[in-house]
Amino acid sequence: MTGKKHYLVLLFLSLFVLAAGAEANSYWQRISQGFDNRAFVYEQRLEKDTERVEIRASxxxxxxxxxEVWEWEVNDRILECxxxxxxxxxxxxxxxxxxxxAFPYAGYVNYEVTLNQGGLLSLTLTxxxxxxxxxxxxxxxxxxxxLTTGKTLTFDEVLGSPQERELLVAVINDRLAEDPQWFFIDKFDEFMIGEExxxxxxxxxxxxxxxLYEIAPYAAGIQKFVVPLQ
Incomplete structure (x- = not known):
């Protein structure tokens, strides 16, 4: 009886670990293996020119x-921003x-759809x-x-586990080692990850x-690091 209880405890723990791992990596699986979404993104343009300012927005x-209600709310928030x-x-x-x-002031906005599959939609506004x-x-x-829940994904949801954070830190430090002249810092650690x-x-x-200016000078541009899916 004791052996059977021990086996059941081990089985439960194994299932718990597997379930936790599946949940932690579910977004990664959807990113890499998901089918194309039914939803799509279209462009709305704003343009304005005066002697003082030039506006171009995509x-x-x-x-x-x-x-449709959630869709309207998201679109409205983007437009308002x-x-x-x-x-x-x-x-x-x-x-x-x-x-x-000396030159007119300028405001430009562009976007790029970077992922639209697996029930996930990701885009950037520049x-x-x-x-x-x-x-x-x-x-x-x-x-x-x-798109399946109507939630905005958080950083912790896609890169929240210790292993995922370690991978991110390693990716950044590899770049720092390759091109140290382009950065303000010599080494990156997990505590440098921002709250947002x-x-x-x-x-x-x-x-x-x-x-710009957070970890590198203006000339280096916005620094981007790709954490590969594993």
Whole structure:
């Protein structure tokens, strides 16, 4: 009887470990092995030119999900985010002294669909603004959606286990070792991961990115690191 109990305990623990592993890697499996989604992304454009400012925006809008209300809410949030950014650029142009306009101010927005399969949709928004000075600034925003649940994926959900974090740290440190002249830091560790760490999905893996000036100078650009799916 004791041996049977021991066997059942081991069996339960084994099943628990397998279930936990399957749950932890389920997003990875859907990224690499999922079928194409029914949903798609179409473009909405905004353009405006004045003496003071140039606006060019290519805005993603989602269509074809099974929940039209949720779809509308997501599209509205994306549109609001872009419009707020462009409004700030326009307001800066209106408030700037006329003599400061060597070049018109500019606000550009573009997007890229990086994954649309396995019930997951990932895309990036790239924001560029020029409001005077030596150069403009570029910002990247990853949007990662689970179309089956209506959830926005978090960093911890796709790269939350110790093994996954170790892999990310190793990928970053390999790049630091290859090109140390391009970085502010000599070594990366898990504690440098931000509370709202930016990432997006693509078939080859999970891309983790860092804004301009965070770990590298402006000339090095936005730093992106691909964590391969294993």
């Amino acid at each position: 805005i993603p809008q989602i269509k074809g999900t099974l929940n 872009v419009e707020t950014f462009l409004q700030e650029v326009e307001e800066a142009a209106e408030l700037a002294p006329a003599e400061s306009f 924001f560029y603004q020029y409001t005077g000075g030596a150069h403009g600034m570029t910002y990247l925003e990853g949007i990662n959606l689970d 760490q930016g990432f997006y999905l693509q078939p080859a893996g999970i891309v983790v990115y860092f804004p």
